[in-house]
Amino acid sequence: MGGFFGAASKRDVVMDVFFGVDYHSHLGTRRAGMIFCDEGGTGFQREIHSIENTPFRTRFEDDLPGFHGRSGIGCISDTDPQPLLVRSHLGTFALTTVGAINNAEALVEAYFSGGGKQFMAMSSGEVNTTELVAALINQQGDFVSGIKFAQEAVEGSLTLLVMTNDGTIIAARDRRGRLPVLVGEDDDGHCISFESFAYHKLGYRDAYELGPGEIVRVDAEGFETISPAGPDMKICAFLWVYYGYPNSNYEGVNVEVMRYRNGAIMARDETARNTLPDVDYVAGVPDSGVPHAIGYSSESGAPFGRPFIKYTPTWPRSFMPANQDVRNRVAKMKLIPVPELIREKRLLFVDDSIVRGTQLRGTVDYLYESGAAEVHMRSACPPIMFGCKYLSFSRSRSEMELIARRVVQDLEGDEGQRHLDEYADASTERGKCLLSSICKQMGFDSLGYQSLDGMLEAIGIDRDKVCTYCWNGRE
Ligand code: SF4
Numbered sequence: 304m305g306g307f308f309g310a311a312s313k314r315d316v317v318m319d320v321f322f323g324v325d326y327h328s329h330l331g332t333r334r335a336g337m338i339f340c341d342e343g344g345t346g347f348q349r350e351i352h353s354i355e356n357t358p359f360r361t362r363f364e365d366d367l368p369g370f371h372g373r374s375g376i377g378c379i380s381d382t383d384p385q386p387l388l389v390r391s392h393l394g395t396f397a398l399t400t401v402g403a404i405n406n407a408e409a410l411v412e413a414y415f416s417g418g419g420k421q422f423m424a425m426s427s428g429e430v431n432t433t434e435l436v437a438a439l440i441n442q443q444g445d446f447v448s449g450i451k452f453a454q455e456a457v458e459g460s461l462t463l464l465v466m467t468n469d470g471t472i473i474a475a476r477d478r479r480g481r482l483p484v485l486v487g488e489d490d491d492g493h494c495i496s497f498e499s500f501a502y503h504k505l506g507y508r509d510a511y512e513l514g515p516g517e518i519v520r521v522d523a524e525g526f527e528t529i530s531p532a533g534p535d536m537k538i539c540a541f542l543w544v545y546y547g548y549p550n551s552n553y554e555g556v557n558v559e560v561m562r563y564r565n566g567a568i569m570a571r572d573e574t575a576r577n578t579l580p581d582v583d584y585v586a587g588v589p590d591s592g593v594p595h596a597i598g599y600s601s602e603s604g605a606p607f608g609r610p611f612i613k614y615t616p617t618w619p620r621s622f623m624p625a626n627q628d629v630r631n632r633v634a635k636m637k638l639i640p641v642p643e644l645i646r647e648k649r650l651l652f653v654d655d656s657i658v659r660g661t662q663l664r665g666t667v668d669y670l671y672e673s674g675a676a677e678v679h680m681r682s683a684c685p686p687i688m689f690g691c692k693y694l695s696f697s698r699s700r701s702e703m704e705l706i707a708r709r710v711v712q713d714l715e716g717d718e719g720q721r722h723l724d725e726y727a728d729a730s731t732e733r734g735k736c737l738l739s740s741i742c743k744q745m746g747f748d749s750l751g752y753q754s755l756d757g758m759l760e761a762i763g764i765d766r767d768k769v770c771t772y773c774w775n776g777r778e
Pocket residue numbers: 481538539540541542690691692693694696770771772773774
């Protein structure tokens with residue numbers, strides 16, 4: 304994943320970009336960078352650092368005195384070092400990208416086929432994907448044609464910011480709008496952001512939300528569409544369910560509000576099916592499970608409680624570190640129980656999703672060892688059947704690592720993989736069978752998943768505009 308922030312203004316924007324990028328820290332853990340354009344024509348100033356062990360703000364604080372400029376862009380990246388500074392027939396420009404390029408090797412080979420071309424190789428031997436995008440953009444005669452050419456060529460998704468040497472920022476949203484891109488404005492200029500709350504907090508007002516494939520030019524004076532939006536959008540549903548920041552709005556829908564609504568819909572549907580268990584507390588698995596649980600609790604009438612509280616002072620981020628074993632350990636260390644709310648209590652937990660099930664299994668075992676009378680589990684989205692191929696989404700791994708796919712394989716072997724749509728629907732026989740098998744394997748007293756219809760109802764925008772590939776494999 305990753306995120307970006309840029310600003311072009313009549314005043315210096317270093318602090319805006321610094322805090323704006325920092326507010327995207329929940330979207331990535333590997334690299335971050337900022338670059339500023341000096342309107343005096345003395346060039347660009349740029350820094351890129353690893354943020355694997357040190358948070359963005361601490362990592363970049365010492366660089367601030369050396370930065371100045373009325374235009375700047377920056378990013379949090381889960382992939383390669385960026386923003387890159389590129390010189391070509393289009394001029395000198397900075398580039399940052401978010402998305403996934405699944406055909407990178409083929410694009411690199413196609414680029415080499417003309418002869419006499421090269422990329423800087425990273426220590427892994429691979430090409431920096433942002434450099435690859437720059438090479439694609441540079442194959443055309445202007446930025447709009449180049450960005451469209453790159454977006455057409457990429458299998459996956461590509462959302463990007465360009466900053467030219469006169470301080471103009473060009474923002475392009477992915478062709479299917481998998482991720483959001485928003486423009487904010489204040490009295491001095493404009494900003495571009497993935498998260499809307501980032502610029503609200505900096506005093507910018509909502510100005511515009513790019514449509515799918517739209518390209519917009521932004522400077523201190525204003526913004527204008529230089530390539531119109533396409534007709535088809537598939538914005539990622541997981542923005543609302545899991546990784547979007549609660550204060551943000553995408554397509555006009557606030558994340559926190561969607562999560563309350565989602566939890567309430569789950570409880571409403573369970574009441575109708577008569578499967579609502581009698582519990583002492585409804586709780587959320589921190590952080591993103593909590594608002595879903597608040598919605599579930601309000602609708603079901605069961606009190607909301609916090610039998611686990613996250614230790615935030617030194618474990619503020621949800622993804623780090625990169626190693627899975629260490630991450631599991633960290634996840635365990637972060638959650639501190641409240642024994643008085645666990646012992647002899649009937650608990651219903653809501654998690655944002657159930658991906659591999661390993662961490663959850665550990666939590667459930669702990670709850671029973673701590674004397675919980677019952678542990679019921681609810682997932683705020685349907686069973687995940689497919690890994691994401693549109694974003695570098697940390698939770699999507701090999702499909703057989705997904706607990707739902709593993710259980711389908713155990714139940715029916717390869718034949719089962721042909722009926723994933725039925726398995727994903729808890730109202731079918733196969734769906735019921737999957738549910739009870741996972742429930743048994745994980746040791747829950749009961750298990751429920753939000754339905755696809757329920758989740759889309761909670762998001763509330765035209766369902767054809769939402770990507771649901773993770774759950775139903777539909778592109
Ligand atoms: S496949 Fe899943 S994670 Fe990827 S964009 Fe679609 S909904 Fe989001």
